[in-house]
Amino acid sequence: MVSKRLSREAGHRRKFLAIIDDTPECERAVAYASRRARSTSGVLVLLYVIEPGDFKHWLGVEKIMRQEAMDTAQAALAGFAARVRELAGIEPELVVREGKPADEIHKLIEEDQDIAILVLAAGNAKEGPGPLVASIAGKGAAFPIPVTVVPQSLSDEDIESLA
Numbered sequence: 565m566v567s568k569r570l571s572r573e574a575g576h577r578r579k580f581l582a583i584i585d586d587t588p589e590c591e592r593a594v595a596y597a598s599r600r601a602r603s604t605s606g607v608l609v610l611l612y613v614i615e616p617g618d619f620k621h622w623l624g625v626e627k628i629m630r631q632e633a634m635d636t637a638q639a640a641l642a643g644f645a646a647r648v649r650e651l652a653g654i655e656p657e658l659v660v661r662e663g664k665p666a667d668e669i670h671k672l673i674e675e676d677q678d679i680a681i682l683v684l685a686a687g688n689a690k691e692g693p694g695p696l697v698a699s700i701a702g703k704g705a706a707f708p709i710p711v712t713v714v715p716q717s718l719s720d721e722d723i724e725s726l727a
Contacts, residue, residue, distance in 0.1 A: 569680050569709070578606040579657075579679040583613070583669065584640050589685035589716040592723070594644050596714045597683035598652040599727035608656040609679060610644055611672060612637040613665040634660065651720075673709055682707050685714040 572578070582597040584590060594610065601608040614633045641658045648656045661668040673679050714723070 567674060567677055569677055576678050578604060578681070579609050579676065580606055581609045581611060581669070581672070581679050581682045583665065583682075583684065584610050584637075584644055585612070585665075586640075587685075587687060589687040589714075591644075591647075591685075592714050592716050592718060593683045593685035594648065595651060595720060596685070596712070596718070596723050596727055597681075598648040598654060598656070599723055600681075600683070600712075602652040602654050603727055607678070608648060608652075608654060609659060609672075609676070610641055610648075610656045611659045611661065611669065612641050613668045614660065614662040615665065616663060633662075669707065673707065680709055682709055682711045683714065684711060685716050688716050 580597040580601045582590075582593045584594070594608075598608050600606070614637055617629070617633070637660045641660065645656050645658060648654060659672060661672065663671075669682065673682070718726070
């Protein structure tokens with residue numbers, strides 16, 4: 565169960581959530597979500613989830629590994645934020661979390677009641693559409709808000725006409 569969305573109430577704006585990861589289709593989701601946020605006077609939230617890894621080393625090594633993961637996350641978010649500014653002329657909100665992606669997406673949606681739409685992109689690789697799209701297509705991890713799935717094959721012009 566998800567808490568009530570506040571995006572339609574006075575003083576609130578609808579937020580579109582896009583997940584930043586190292587999949588090739590990620591860029592298509594951000595392109596669509598940024599243009600959709602712009603066209604609806606909404607807000608774009610970019611989430612990068614640092615997956616739990618082998619951080620169980622000696623304290624010094626663990627600290628260095630966590631910092632490297634945080635640096636990678638911040639660099640990825642900065643790159644996508646620059647692209648959003650260029651494409652849509654909006655300033656995205658940037659969020660970094662550590663944990664399992666589906667869990668952290670759920671937590672962020674629950675915490676930020678203005679997030680109303682999750683935007684994902686489906687890859688066109690033979691391995692399948694991508695881990696997040698596969699998780700919502702399966703029986704396990706449905707998200708508590710509407711999910712827009714953007715085909716990776718859409719061009720910028722296609723996305724502009726649809727958003």
